[in-house]
Amino acid sequence: MTAAWTPVALARDLPRLGVMPVCVDSIDVALWRSASGRLAAWADRCPHRGMRLSHGFVRGEALSCIYHGWSYGADGHCLRIPAHPDLAPPEAIRVPVFHATESSGVIWVAPEVPDGMPATVEGTALRSLTVEAAVDWGAAGFSLSGQIARGQLSGVGVTILMQPLPNGRFVLHALAEATASPSAMTQVSRGLEDMRRQAEGALA
Ligand code: FES
Known part of the structure; x- marks a missing residue:
């Protein structure tokens, strides 16, 4: 299945360590940028108890949930569960990750495999x-x-x-x-x- 890119924000409106909610094809998305500037678009729902990840906070290259502090790495996999610091979180605890890119000063997201790159726009x-x-x-x-x-x-x-x-x-x-x-x-x-x-x- 392929899908189009949807413009979701101006790149300058999402600084490093920022996270914001956006909507693509009626899907709630947590859009965030890591300390190194890496862009990510994830399902806006924590795998633990469903809190919106867009209410969370970015530390380094990970996004943490505001509710119980579970943190997730670049590939959406759970890295750490604060209540169980010695536990290696199972692989199955993972946030769905969408396609995201920046082009022409705009951030674009595609929930499914995108068909090519976003349109080039000027200005x-x-x-x-x-x-x-x-x-x-x-x-x-x-x-x-x-x-x-x-x-x-x-x-x-x-x-x-x-x-x-x-x-x-x-x-x-x-x-x-x-x-x-x-x-x-x-x-x-x-x-x-x-x-x-x-x-x-x-x-x-
Ligand atoms: S709901 Fe996200 S850590 Fe509990």
Whole structure:
């Protein structure tokens, strides 16, 4: 089985030792970055008692659960159970690991074997924002290709990557022309918020 990559975050929004929850194909994912900068996307559920691993904390190259402190290494295998420090955790205690990569300043995740690499997109990562409704890209003057919309806001070329969420919601990850000035970037950011208001206003 193959699957597409889904954009889930701007790379700059996940620093080293950071962990955050994201959603891919309705699957809850714990996205985290180790001390050395290695990126990982795991099922957001601790094998012990189901606590969200995205509430956990990163130490070195491992992610630890906030509840009882079980820690998991790069391959998802349990490394340590604090209540039983002398026990070598069985191989079977393992978090499902998904495919994750960075490209064009964006983090992409694929729960199944991805079909090739993520699309190459141009621009400087600007911001991500959640929209409670689908944007009418044509009305906004954008062209749509798959999950990528391209157009202009305030005269600046903008590329928007769509991350579908359950219940018709989306996260939009926006990149803007690298040559745009800081004030133009601010205008683009406001334009994105206008776009969101229009989309959500259409629901009212
Ligand atoms: S639920 Fe994660 S360590 Fe217990």
